[in-house]
Amino acid sequence: MRLAFITSNPGKVEEARKYFRPLGVEVYQLHFEYPEIQADTLEEVAEYGARWLAKKLDEPFFLDDSGLFIEALKGFPGVYSAYVYRTLGIKGILKLMEGISDRRAYFKSVIAYWDGELHIFTGRVDGEITTEARGKGGFGFDPIFRPAGFDKTFAEMTTEEKNVISHRGRALKAFASWLRENL
Ligand code: ITT
Numbered sequence: 001m002r003l004a005f006i007t008s009n010p011g012k013v014e015e016a017r018k019y020f021r022p023l024g025v026e027v028y029q030l031h032f033e034y035p036e037i038q039a040d041t042l043e044e045v046a047e048y049g050a051r052w053l054a055k056k057l058d059e060p061f062f063l064d065d066s067g068l069f070i071e072a073l074k075g076f077p078g079v080y081s082a083y084v085y086r087t088l089g090i091k092g093i094l095k096l097m098e099g100i101s102d103r104r105a106y107f108k109s110v111i112a113y114w115d116g117e118l119h120i121f122t123g124r125v126d127g128e129i130t131t132e133a134r135g136k137g138g139f140g141f142d143p144i145f146r147p148a149g150f151d152k153t154f155a156e157m158t159t160e161e162k163n164v165i166s167h168r169g170r171a172l173k174a175f176a177s178w179l180r181e182n183l
Contacts, residue, residue, distance in 0.1 A: 001183070004030045004061040006053060011139030012064055012168065018159045019172045025179070030061065042067055042079060042110040043120060050112035060116075062175070066109040066167060068093075068141050070129060072102045081141075090133055090144050103128040107145065109167040111175050119178060123170025138162060 005016055005027050013029045020027050034049045046065040053061060067081035073096065077084035084092070097103065106126045113119040126148050133143035135155025142154035147165050154162050163169035 002026045002028060004028060004057075004059060006030050006032050006034065006049075006057075006061050006063045008033070009139065012066075015159055015163055015166075015168050016064075016172060019163050019169060020176065023176055025176075030057075032057070034063070036065070036082070039079060042108060043122070045079060046110040046112040046120065047118060050114045050118055054114045054118075060114060062111055062113040064109055064111050064168065064171070066107065068145065069106050069108060070097070071104040072097070072100045085140055090141060093129065093141065093144060094132070097129050097131075103130075105129050105145065107141075107167040109171040111168075111171045113175060113178075119175075121171045121174040121178065123167040123172070123174065125165055125167045125170065 001024065003020070003025055005013055007013060007029060008031055010029070013027065016027045032053065034053050036045055037048045039045050042065045046063060049063055049065065053063070067078045069075045069078045104126070105128060106124055108122065108124045111121040113121070128146050130144050130146050130153055134153045135143050137157060138155045144153065146153050154166065163172070
């Protein structure tokens with residue numbers, strides 16, 4: 001089986017590929033710009049995007065909308081994560097967190113799969129924002145996120161290690177088990 005992943009982010013594709021390959025599913029990237037609305041939740045953003053794309057594409061596809069939610073910043077950057085990553089970047093987040101001792105944060109990922117109907121799968125991972133960037137792997141905010149119970153940041157892990165515990169890995173797991181039961 002082949003699955004189209006609509007995203008501009010090669011890091012997300014790498015994770016989905018590594019996750020699905022052992023299950024015999026080939027993921028391929030389709031770079032198709034779609035509107036990302038301003039909304040309060042990742043679910044709303046993902047659902048709007050998927051329904052918009054469903055009118056343009058005539059094959060099944062999935063997309064992933066994700067974000068980093070920092071407790072001390074009341075959930076910021078959250079749904080604005082892509083914009084904040086492009087503008088403030090990792091350095092900007094570390095600066096905002098200077099002097100803040102409560103460093104709790106979580107990543108959340110919402111996968112929207114369209115096969116004529118909409119199916120939503122979510123995953124979350126709790127952890128902390130580190131005080132400095134560590135590691136060269138992964139993408140986005142990975143160098144400053146240390147998942148709870150681990151000494152390494154996501155950027156210090158292999159894709160396989162990250163997939164076992166990450167928000168996206170968990171959403172992919174829910175997606176894969178749904179596919180197994182419904183195909
Ligand atoms: P799309 O084309 O798929 O939308 P994107 O990178 O714009 O790609 P999002 O809109 O979902 O993705 O924005 C999420 C932001 O959060 C983005 O800047 C990512 O770098 C960051 N992010 C999401 N998942 C992450 C992860 O697993 N590790 C580190 N950063 C992540």
